[in-house]
Amino acid sequence: MRFSKLLGRTLKEAPSDADCISHQYLVRSGMIQQVATGVYSYMPMGWRVFRKIENIIREEMDRAGGQELMMPSLQPLELWEKSGRLPSFDKTIFIVTDRKEHKLAMGPTHEEVITDLVRRTVQSYRDLPQLPYQIQNKFRDEPRPRGGLLRVREFFMKDLYSFDTDEASLDQSYKKMVQAYKKIYARCGLPSVMVEADSGAIGGKASHEFMLITESGEDEIIYCSKCDYAANTEKATSIKKPNPPEDLKSVEEVSTSGLKSIDEVATFLGVKADQTLKSVFYVADGKLVFVVIRGDFEVNEVKLKNALKCNDLHMATVAETKEAGLVAGYASAIGLKNVLIVADDSIKLGNNFVAGANKPDTHLKNVNYPRDFKANVIEDIARARAGDPCPRCQGELKAQRGIEVGHVFKLGTFLSERLGAYYLDKDGSSKPIIMGCYGIGLGRLLAAAVEQNNDEKGIIWPLPIAPYQLYLCPIKTEDVKVMETAERLYSDLTAAGIEVLFDDRQESPGIKFNDADLIGIPLRVVVSPRTLQSNSVEVKWRREKQSQIMPLEGLVSNLCTMLQVNG
RNA sequence: CGGGGAGUAGCGCAGUUGGUUAGCGCGCAGCGUUCGGGACGCUGAGGCCGGAGGUUCGAAUCCUCUCUCCCCGACCA
Secondary structure: OEEEHHOOOOOOOOOOOOOHHHHOOOOHOOOOOHHHOEEEEHHHHHHHHHHHHHHHHHHHHHOOOOOEOOOOOOOEHHHHHHHOOOOHHHHHHHHOOOOOOOOOEEEOOOOHHHHHHHHHHHOOOHOEEOOOEEEEEEEOOOOOOOOOHHHEEEEEEEEEEEOOOOHHHHHHHHHHHHHHHEEEEEEEOOEEEEEOOHHHHHEEEEEEEEEEOOOOOOOOEEEOOOOOEEEEEOOOOOOOOOOOOOOOOOOEEEOOOOOOOOHHHHHHHOOOHEEEEEEEEEEEEEEEEEEEEOOOEEEOOOHHHHHHOOOOEEEEOOOHHHHOOOOOOOOOOOOOOEEEEEEEHHHHHHHHEEEOOOOOEEEEEOOOOOOOOOEEEEOEEEEOOOOOOOOOOOOEEEEEEEEEEEEEEEEEHHHHHHHHOEOOOOOHHHHHHHEEEEEEHHHHHHHHHHHHHHOOEEOOOOHHHHOOOOOEEEOOOOOOHHHHHHHHHHHHHHHHOOEEEEEEEEEOOHHHHHHHHHHOOOOOEEEEEHHHOOOEEEEEEOOOOOOEEEEOOHHHHHHHHHHHOOO
């Protein structure tokens, strides 16, 4: 490709509203352009990267036994009503109305459609297992799109669905996909980490996410420094250390005027945070929920949501708290009536806690469960913390940030049952097909690749997904000999199967080098009067500082070798 | 949806106590000088000041409504 003909220009300054690196560099390098909130066009160069990622994914899906198909974006709402997942997706579904006032969903995902498709197609155990997949755009009216391509409303997803007859077969499908996923990220040149995950709105049982580790990641990963335990904080557990046992004392009121936070109260009474009980109020599907947890822990809202099996969960507002008659800062579960109380199991790991007295400026000492209060639900609803012991091996847990670039789920049979996808087993009995689903966000992966691979000058694409492999840069384009050499190299390299971006623009060296660094093509070849004096060119990897001078003689095959060795 | 901010040239911004012709930098077009890390000179094109309504002799500037975009929380590939 000749740079002079390329659609898209590089920008010196990023739009001020781009705040994450991938967003800035992708826009500045002319790879993407925003159309609306969370809606982007891919410019030719960005689309080349996209297609490389897509091809790697497609190859690995095919290799794992997947069969590619295409399902439409428009989906009858009836399918969603049948599957019962409408409430959990709620406002994130874009709904369009046709001329007959019939409502259609812009598919946020395709489990409903594929399950219906399989229902019509698969009848016998002989037809299973199946691994259909598609690479398609999905629509989700996200509460808050952000970070350029990292979180958008129209995005491309590879989604594969597994259909199996039994758990053992599902395990196999799941394993195949996990292997394929690891292969995909590795082939893209992007080190990934697999972690245990919550299954969220998709529903289902086992679930793992694949993360690219970056500072700027939206997710926090908890992992063990000793064993291979790793989980999204949404899901992660840790061993909660019990307080030293004490004899139960009787409840005592203390005045704590003006002291509201755990820290303030604990400091005032000369106890540690883990000797207090924290109260937090939530509203779950419109109902107030009272949450109790040991003072040194924080509530994990995902776990809480799962414990409550609700669709909507938010912290209670001041008004909602007042309405329920709770005294913020001094509330506790003691003596509460007609309110759902959910407790973290940490409340059992100690005695004689300090808790609110349900009246202003007063706390209670020596509160004990279950002597002084009860809870409707007691479960693990705490955020696992770095520094705590690993639930598997007691090793120390650590935390890191990452970007979720893939998610696999064992769905089980709830969708096939609701949508009527049954098969006839060997014994003639009708059974629901066991499902799994496996997604990769392509644009997100592209953006995450940039988050993971950049420097102050710009992007540093891993070779397998770079828009072009080689950047060919003649300096002093009026110099006939330089241009002749460059033109010849361009056609020879192209003929040798190398993807070349040929910077034939009449620009100063500074502009060209800076653009090259910004765009991030892995290998740079410079032809100039200076290098030609010794019948050579300058060759430099984007990732490295040092360049080398290589003779024109045998250059094309030498470059091919360099690219092969490093590809 | 709750809280905070922004819409002026392709991009980044100034101008906002109402006052003539709306500016600057980058980019863009032409000519010339340059040519190994965003070079320089000259000339030039490009704006209903997000939209609608109002106040006024006069509105980018004041008022009302509206749309769009960004940031912080709930969502997720």
